[in-house]
Amino acid sequence: MSAILNQLRQRAGRIPTDAEETRAVQLKELQEDHAAYTAKMELGDRLMAQQAKATEAFHLNRPDAVKATDKQVGFIHALLAKLEGTTVYATAKPWCDAAIAAGITKDRASDVITRLKGYVANAPVVTTPPRAFDAYDDIPDGYYAVSNNDGDASFYRVRRHNGRLFIDLQVSDSFNRIPWVTRKAALDKIRHDTPQAAGERYARELGRCYRCGRTLTDETSRELGIGPTCRNK
C-alpha cells in the first residue's frame, strides 16, 4: 500500500490527509477487485468454449457420427440472430460458435436447433434496443416556463455540469432542487411544448433571457426573448 501513498504524496506535492489516504487505498482495492472478477469472467467464457468443444469432439468421434449440414449451421446462425438482445444470447452465442468451430454433428445440431427454437418462441419481442438513460440532449441549457397542474406557469433552469443534467425550479430569484420524478416530468413537458416555445414563454413572462436568465432591457431582446450576447453565440 505504501506505493500508492507515495504516488499520492508526489502528485499532491504535500502530505495527503487521512481521508485522502483512506480513499486512495479503497480505490486501489476496488480496482483490484474489478480486475480479479474480470479475469474470472474471461476464464468462465474460455471454460465454456472448451466444454462445448470437448462435448462436440466426443460426439464427432462416435462411430455413427455424421457432420452437420451447412443448412443446419446456417439455421443455427439465423436463430441466434433472432435472439440478439436477449439474456440467453449472451451464453448461447459463444457456446454455439465454439460447438460449430469444433465440428458439430448432425444430430447434435438438430438438438441445438430445437432448443434455440424454444428460446425464440419464448423470447420477449425486442423492438428497439433499450435506452439506459434519456439525456434530454434536445433540451439545451437555459430557462423554461411550462404550465403546471394549477394552470399557472412553473419556471425551470436547465444546466449541465461535468456531463450531468441539472434542472431546478425557479421560485422568485432562488433555484430549488426538486425530486427526480418532478424533474423528469418537467423535462418531458419542456420537450412536449418544444424547448424553443418553453424558452420564449419564460422570457415573455419574466422579462428575462431564456438562455442566461439576465433581465432583458431593450425592446428587440424582449420581443425575441433572448439578449444580444446570447443571440450572437
Ligand SMILES: [Zn+2]
Ligand atoms: Zn442571455
